[in-house]
Amino acid sequence: MHPYSPHTEQDIQEMLRTIEVQSVGDLFDDIPKQVRLNRDLNIDNGLSELELKKKVKQLAAMNLGTEDLTCFLGAGVYDHYIPSVIKHLASRSEFSTAYTPYQPELSQGTLQVIYEYQTMICQLTGMDVSNASLYDGATACAEAAFMAHASTRRKTIIVSKTVHPMTRKVLKTYLTYKGLNMIEIDEYQGTTDLSHLKQAVNKDTAAVIIQSPNFFGLIEDMSDIESWVHGHKGLLIMSVDPISLALLKSPSEYGADIVVGEGQSLGNTLSYGGPYLGFISCTKKLMRKLPGRVVGETSDIENKRAFVLTLQAREQHIRREKATSNITSNQALNALMAAVYLTTMGRQGLKKVAQLCVQKSHYAAKHIQALPDYQMVFDKPFFKEFVVKTTVDSRTVNDKLLNKGILGGYDLGDTYDRYEQCLLFCVTEKRTRSEIDHLVRELEGIK
Amino acid sequence: MNDYNQLIFELSKPTRMSYSLPENDVDDSAIDEVIAEKYLRKEDALLPEVSELDVVRHYTLLSNKNYGVDTGFYPLGSCTMKYNPKVNEDLASLDGFTTLHPLQPTSTVQGALKLMYELQNLLEEITGMYKVSLQPSAGSQGELAGLMLIKAWQQARGEGHRNKIIIPDSAHGTNPASASMAGYKSVEIKSNDNGTIDCEALKAMMDENTAGLMLTNPNTLGLFEKDIIEIERLVHDAGGLLYCDGANMNANLGITRPGDMGFDIVHLNLHKTFSTPHGGGGPGSGPIGVTKALEKFLPVPRIVEIEGHYDLNYDEENSIGMVKSFYGNFGVMIKAYAYILTMGKNLKKASQYAVLNANYMKEKLKNHYILPIDNCCKHEFVLAGLGENEHHITTLDVAKRLIDYGYHPPTIYFPLIIDSALMIEPTETESKETLDGFIEALIKISEEAKTNPVQLKTAPHHTPVRRLDEVKAAREPKLRWK
Numbered sequence: 063m064h065p066y067s068p069h070t071e072q073d074i075q076e077m078l079r080t081i082e083v084q085s086v087g088d089l090f091d092d093i094p095k096q097v098r099l100n101r102d103l104n105i106d107n108g109l110s111e112l113e114l115k116k117k118v119k120q121l122a123a124m125n126l127g128t129e130d131l132t133c134f135l136g137a138g139v140y141d142h143y144i145p146s147v148i149k150h151l152a153s154r155s156e157f158s159t160a161y162t163p164y165q166p167e168l169s170q171g172t173l174q175v176i177y178e179y180q181t182m183i184c185q186l187t188g189m190d191v192s193n194a195s196l197y198d199g200a201t202a203c204a205e206a207a208f209m210a211h212a213s214t215r216r217k218t219i220i221v222s223k224t225v226h227p228m229t230r231k232v233l234k235t236y237l238t239y240k241g242l243n244m245i246e247i248d249e250y251q252g253t254t255d256l257s258h259l260k261q262a263v264n265k266d267t268a269a270v271i272i273q274s275p276n277f278f279g280l281i282e283d284m285s286d287i288e289s290w291v292h293g294h295k296g297l298l299i300m301s302v303d304p305i306s307l308a309l310l311k312s313p314s315e316y317g318a319d320i321v322v323g324e325g326q327s328l329g330n331t332l333s334y335g336g337p338y339l340g341f342i343s344c345t346k347k348l349m350r351k352l353p354g355r356v357v358g359e360t361s362d363i364e365n366k367r368a369f370v371l372t373l374q375a376r377e378q379h380i381r382r383e384k385a386t387s388n389i390t391s392n393q394a395l396n397a398l399m400a401a402v403y404l405t406t407m408g409r410q411g412l413k414k415v416a417q418l419c420v421q422k423s424h425y426a427a428k429h430i431q432a433l434p435d436y437q438m439v440f441d442k443p444f445f446k447e448f449v450v451k452t453t454v455d456s457r458t459v460n461d462k463l464l465n466k467g468i469l470g471g472y473d474l475g476d477t478y479d480r481y482e483q484c485l486l487f488c489v490t491e492k493r494t495r496s497e498i499d500h501l502v503r504e505l506e507g508i509k
Numbered sequence: 510m511n512d513y514n515q516l517i518f519e520l521s522k523p524t525r526m527s528y529s530l531p532e533n534d535v536d537d538s539a540i541d542e543v544i545a546e547k548y549l550r551k552e553d554a555l556l557p558e559v560s561e562l563d564v565v566r567h568y569t570l571l572s573n574k575n576y577g578v579d580t581g582f583y584p585l586g587s588c589t590m591k592y593n594p595k596v597n598e599d600l601a602s603l604d605g606f607t608t609l610h611p612l613q614p615t616s617t618v619q620g621a622l623k624l625m626y627e628l629q630n631l632l633e634e635i636t637g638m639y640k641v642s643l644q645p646s647a648g649s650q651g652e653l654a655g656l657m658l659i660k661a662w663q664q665a666r667g668e669g670h671r672n673k674i675i676i677p678d679s680a681h682g683t684n685p686a687s688a689s690m691a692g693y694k695s696v697e698i699k700s701n702d703n704g705t706i707d708c709e710a711l712k713a714m715m716d717e718n719t720a721g722l723m724l725t726n727p728n729t730l731g732l733f734e735k736d737i738i739e740i741e742r743l744v745h746d747a748g749g750l751l752y753c754d755g756a757n758m759n760a761n762l763g764i765t766r767p768g769d770m771g772f773d774i775v776h777l778n779l780h781k782t783f784s785t786p787h788g789g790g791g792p793g794s795g796p797i798g799v800t801k802a803l804e805k806f807l808p809v810p811r812i813v814e815i816e817g818h819y820d821l822n823y824d825e826e827n828s829i830g831m832v833k834s835f836y837g838n839f840g841v842m843i844k845a846y847a848y849i850l851t852m853g854k855n856l857k858k859a860s861q862y863a864v865l866n867a868n869y870m871k872e873k874l875k876n877h878y879i880l881p882i883d884n885c886c887k888h889e890f891v892l893a894g895l896g897e898n899e900h901h902i903t904t905l906d907v908a909k910r911l912i913d914y915g916y917h918p919p920t921i922y923f924p925l926i927i928d929s930a931l932m933i934e935p936t937e938t939e940s941k942e943t944l945d946g947f948i949e950a951l952i953k954i955s956e957e958a959k960t961n962p963v964q965l966k967t968a969p970h971h972t973p974v975r976r977l978d979e980v981k982a983a984r985e986p987k988l989r990w991k
Contacts, residue, residue: 064855066592066784068940069862077869077941086861089868089885090764092733097770103763104634108853111596118847122605124620129608137612138834145528147561149602151568155786159577159593161585162790165918167909167972171575172789175568178517181989185554191988194790197646200834208690228834235808235830239657241692281548309540311550324834334621335611335835336646337792349986355790359990360982363967367514368974372982378649378686379923383695388686391647391780395788398568405517405564409556411528417540418533424543425535443544464614472612495534 064108128332128469132497134426136447136488137277137472138199138226139335140327142305142415143492145406148329152399162355162391166370172394173369176357179401186307186404187321188314189343194355195397196389199324200229202340203271203301204236205353205387206320209344210269210297211242212386213351218243218266222254224276225301227477233271242268252278252440252449260290267296269320275306278474278486279423279447280440288317297348304328304341305419306445308412320344329403330396339393339400350376353387355394418491419446422498426489429502436505439484447488449474449481454508456483462508468501511973513570517557518990520567527561574973575789576917582943586889586920586932587681587729589759589781591859594851597784597844606843611835615820621839622819626812628846629796635849635856636755636775637768638798642807643837648756649683650832651776651795652723654808656691657829658774658799659721659750661806665827668748671720677706679730679924681754684723693720700926704730704882708739715747725754726770727761727887729924729932731867741771750774758782759936760864760887763857773800783845794841808832862937863888866944870935873948877955881927888936894929895955900962904929907954909976912969914950 063070074086083089090098109117133141152158156171163169163176176194183192196202207219219237221230223246230246237244247259254272263270270291274282284300291298297319305327313321326338344352350373358372378385407415423446430450431438439449450471452459460470471485478484489498541549559567577583583590601607609618629641645651656674663671674688676695685695698714701707705728722744726734734740744751753767753775759782761767767775779794780787787793799807809828810821821836852859864887871890875883879893894904908918908931920932935944957964969975 064852064858066594066852066938067855067858067862068938069865073941074865077865080872081865081868082872083868086865089861089864092735092885093765094735094738097737097765099637099764099766099769102854103856105631105849105856106853108855109850111851114596114847114850115600117850118600118624118843119603119605121620121624122600122603124623125605125609126613126617127604127606127608128610129604131617133610135610135612139611141610143530147527147564151565151572153598154569154572155579155593156572156575156577157789158598158786159579160575160789161583161588161590161787164585164920165576165908165912166977167912167969167974168576168917169574169789170973171571171573174516174571174574175789177988177990181518182554182556184989185556197650198834200831201646201650226834228831231831232833235657235832236690239660239691239829281544285547307550308554309544309550310548312554315550331607331840332610333607334609334618334839335837336833337794337838337840338834349988356986356988358982359987360978362974362977364975366974368977370977370979370982372979372988373986375983377682379682381686382682383685383689385682385686385689388649388653388683388690389647390649390683391787391791391793393646393788393792394790395786396792398789402564402568405527405557405559405567406561407528407556408526408558409553410524410526410558411530412556413553414528414530418530420540420543421533421538422535424538443548445544460614464617469610469613491530494531498535 131467131469133469134471134487134489134501135469137486138324139332140488140490141332141492142327142490144329144331147406148399148402151402152395157398158395163371166368170369173357175398175401177359177369179397180357182401182404183341183343186304187343188312189321190346191349191352192341192343193352194357194394195392196340196342196354197393198336198338198340199322200232202322202342203229204233206299206322206342207233207237207269209320209348209351210299213348214268214296216266216268218245219269219271220245220247220262220267221271222247224249224254224278225271225273226277252280252442253282263290263294263296265294267294269297269299271299271301273301275303275445278440278449279444280442281445284316305416308416319348325400328400330399337393337396339396351386354389354392415491422493423448423489426487426498430505433506446490447486449484449486451484456485459508463504466504468504511574516990517559517567520559520563521557523558525558525560527559527564581915581917582939582947583917584919584933584935585917586934587756589934589936591784591936592938593784593786594848597847600847601840601843619819622812624846625842626814626819628842631849632777632796632798635762636798637766638775639801640804640807641796641798643796643842644808644833645795645797646833646838647791647793648776648778648795649687651797652683652687653690654832655752655774655776655797656687656693658803658806660691661829662803663720671718673718674720675714675722678926679728680723680725681729681756684754704732705734706736706740708736708743711740711743715743715749719747719749721750721752723752723754725757727757730882730891731886731889732884733887737770756781757888760860762860764860773803779841779845784848785841785844792838792841794838810836859937866935866937866939870933870944870948874951877952889932889934891924891927892931893927894931895958898958900958902958902962902965904931906965910954910965910968911950912972916947916950
C-alpha cells in the first residue's frame with residue numbers, strides 16, 4: 063500500500079473478477095512484447111514524506127535568494143512586494159486542484175476570477191479586451207505577432223532592439239518556424255532609432271513591436287510611431303510593465319492595437335523563471351483573433367449572472383489546424399494571483415508602488431553617478447531601471463557585490479556589444495534608503 | 510453562500526484600501542520632475558478600492574463556487590486528474606526556491622539547477638529518451654517545440670521541403686493547431702474500426718513530403734496502438750519522424766516507454782502524469798524528451814553538469830532557440846520531482862491501478878451506455894452516450910445530471926470520432942468505493958433517462974448557477990466589467 067493508492071488486495075481481486083482477467087498484468091497483454099520494459103525503472107525506492115522533505119530542503123538550502131541577498135537585479139523579472147493574502151487565497155484547493163473550467167456550473171469561481179482579471183488588465187492597458195493569460199511575456203509577444211500576421215496577412219514583424227533580448231529570441235524562434243520575417247531596429251542612445259523605424263515600415267509590415275519602459279528602463283517616445291504604422295495599415299504592438307501603467311500613459315492612448323507584457327510583477331514570486339503569466343489585450347476589432355481562453359458574461363436559465371468560456375470557435379479543440387493558437391493550458395492560477403494583487407494594491411496602492419519605484423530608483427541613480435567610477439549612460443526619463451557604465455570591470459563589480467550580500471545589476475555586455483561594462487540596476491519599492499546607501503558605499507569601494 | 514454574486518468592482522468604495530506600504534524614505538521628488546508630463550497618465554486605472562477582509566472574503570466565496578480534485582471525483586478524460594499531494598506544495602513554496610531571480614549567477618542557484626538536472630534524468634529513464642529539456646510551459650508548447658525540432662532536423666539533412674504532418678482523427682486538437690504554428694500542413698488519417706491507426710492507410714499517405722506522424726499512445730480512446738512497431742517502421746522508412754503526444758503517459762509508467770516504442774520525440778504533461786495541480790487552467794509544464802540524433806536541436810539554455818557543478822549553456826548553434834523566457838515553469842518542476850521521489854518504483858503501480866480502475870468502470874457501465882469499442886482499455890475509455898432514445902437525452906444532459914450527484918462530469922463530445930462521447934479517466938488515486946458511487950450514479954441516470962427525462966434536461970439543479978446561455982455569451986461578447 064502507498065498513501066496515494068487506496069487499492070487493497072481485496073479491492074484488486076474483486077475488480078479483476080469483474081473484468082474477468084486473472085491479474086493486473088493481463089490488462090497489458092495488448093502491448094507488443096518487444097516494446098515492453100522488462101525490468102524495473104531505474105529509480106530509487108519511494109521516499110517517506112519525512113525523507114522527501116529533508117532531501118528537497120537540502121536543495122533549497124543550496125540556493126541564495128532575495129531573502130538572503132539585497133536585490134538590485136531586474137531585467138524583466140522584478141522583486142516587488144507580495145502581500146500575504148495572495149498565497150492564502152491562491153492555495154485554496156478549490157481553485158488550485160480544478161481543471162480548465164469546461165463545466166461552468168462547477169467553475170464559477172475560476173471563471174469569475176478570470177473575468178475580473180481580464181477587466182483589470184483592460185483597466186491598466188486601456189484596451190477593450192483581454193484573454194485569460196498566456197505562458198509568459200515573451201510568448202505573449204510571439205502570439206501577438208501571429209495575431210498581426212493573421213489579421214493583416216503580411217509576413218514581416220518589425221521589432222525594436224530595445225525590446226527584452228529574451229523576448230526577441232523567443233519571437234525569433236516562433237517566427238522562423240512559421241515562415242515569417244523579423245526585422246530588428248537598432249537603438250539610438252537607449253531608445254528605438256525612430257528615423258530607422260520610420261524608413262523600415264512599409265506595406266509589408268504586419269506589426270511594429272515597441273517595449274516601454276524598454277529593456278534599458280527608458281520610456282520610449284511613442285508620439286509618432288502609431289501614425290507611421292497605421293499609415294501603412296500595420297498593427298502596433300506594445301510590450302509594457304504593468305506596474306508602470308499606474309503612472310504612465312496607457313498603450314491605448316498611444317494607439318496600440320495589441321498590448322502584451324510579463325505579468326510576474328503582479329504578485330507572483332520570482333521562482334527562478336516560472337511559472338509566471340503573460341498578458342495580452344487588444345482592440346475590439348481584433349477580439350476574434352485573440353489566442354487562448356476568454357471568459358465572457360452571460361446568464362443562466364434563471365436569468366442569473368454567470369460566466370463561461372466563450373468565443374471558443376477560435377480555439378484548438380474546435381478549429382484544430384485553423385485555430386488562432388495551439389494554447390490550451392494557460393497560467394490561470396498565476397492570473398488569479400495577479401488579480402488578487404491588483405485588488406489588494408487597488409487604485410491607490412499600485413500608484414504608490416509605482417511612485418516609490420520612480421523615487422527610489424532616481425535616488426539610487428543620483429548617488430551612483432556621483433561616484434568617480436560610474437556614469438549614467440542615458441539621459442532620458444526612466445521608470446525603475448537605469449544603466450550605468452563603470453570604469454571597473456563590470457563582472458568584478460557584481461562578484462564583489464555578491465560577496466557583500468548584494469545581487470547587482472544585469473550586465474548588458476552579455477547581450478549588447480555596444481554596452482560592455484554597463485550595468486542595468488533595478489530599484490523597486492522594496493529597497494530601503496539604507497540598502498541603497500549600502501550599495502553605493504560598496505560600489506565606491508570596488509577597484 | 511452559493512448565492513454570492515458580486516464582482517469585486519461592485520464592492521469598491523473610494524479611499525478604501527487593503528495595501529500597506531512603507532513610507533517613502535528617500536527624496537520626496539514629484540514624479541513630473543523626473544518624468545515629463547506627456548508620458549504620464551491623466552486618469553487613474555480604476556482598480557478596486559476595498560478593505561483586506563473584502564479581498565479575502567470575496568475570493569474565498571468565489572472558491573466555494575468551484576470544484577477541484579480535493580472536492581470530489583474528477584474523471585476528466587485525457588486530463589489525468591489524480592490527487593495533488595500537499596507536501597509538494599509545501600516544498601515548492603520554500604523561500605530557497607520562490608525567491609530566486611532567474612538571472613542570478615548560477616553559483617547562487619546550484620540547488621535549483623541540481624533539482625532540474627535530476628528531474629531531467631528521471632524523466633529520461635521514465636520515457637526511455639536520450640535527453641530531456643524542461644523548457645516548454647505546457648503540453649501544447651511541448652508539441653510546438655517538438656515539431657520545430659522535426660523541422661530543424663530535416664532542414665539540416667537538406668529535406669526542408671517536407672511540409673506535412675500526419676495526425677490521427679482521434680488526436681487532441683492541439684496536435685493540428687501546433688502543426689500550423691510550426692508552419693506545417695496537417696493531414697488527417699482516419700482511424701480503423703478498432704479505433705487505432707490503419708497501417709495500410711498510413712502506408713499510402715507516407716510520401717517524400719511527409720515530415721512525421723504525431724501519435725498518442727494509448728490514444729484518446731484509451732486504446733493501445735498495437736501496431737506501433739509497424740507504424741514506427743513505416744514512418745522512419747519514409748524519412749519521417751515519430752512524435753509522441755505524452756498526455757496519456759499515465760498508462761505507461763514502468764510498463765512501456767516512448768523511447769522503446771521508437772518515438773523520436775515525446776512531450777510530457779507534468780500537470781497530468783506527475784501530479785502537479787492544474788490550477789483551474791495552468792500553470793502546467795511540458796518537458797520534451799528526444800533521441801540522441803535530435804539532442805543538438807533542443808531549446809536553449811541547456812543545463813550542464815561538470816563535476817558536480819551545474820551551469821546553463823546558451824551556445825548550441827543547432828538549437829531551435831528559446832521557446833520561452835528562462836528555463837521553464839520551475840515551480841511546477843519541484844512538485845513533479847517530489848512526486849517521482851515519493852513514488853519511486855511505485856510509479857508502475859500507479860499506471861497499473863489507473864488501468865485497472867478504467868477497465869473496471871468500463872465493464873460495469875457497458876451494459877448501460879453504448880461502448881463503441883469493447884477492447885481492453887488503458888487508463889481511460891470512451892462511451893458513446895445513451896444512443897437513440899425516446900426522450901432525446903444527450904450526453905450533455907447526462908453530464909449535467911452527474912453534477913447533481915456530486916461528481917465532475919467526464920470529458921464530453923471528445924474524441925470527435927465517437928458520436929456523443931463520454932471520455933472517462935478515473936486515475937489510480939481513486940478508491941473502488943468512489944468508482945462504485947460514480948458507476949451507480951451513471952446507471953441511475955440511464956434509468957432516469959427513461960423514467961424522468963425532465964430531471965436530466967433541467968440539470969444541474971443545485972449549483973450556484975444553472976445551465977448557461979452560451980450562445981448569448983458568444984454572440985454579444987461581454988468580456989469585461991464596465
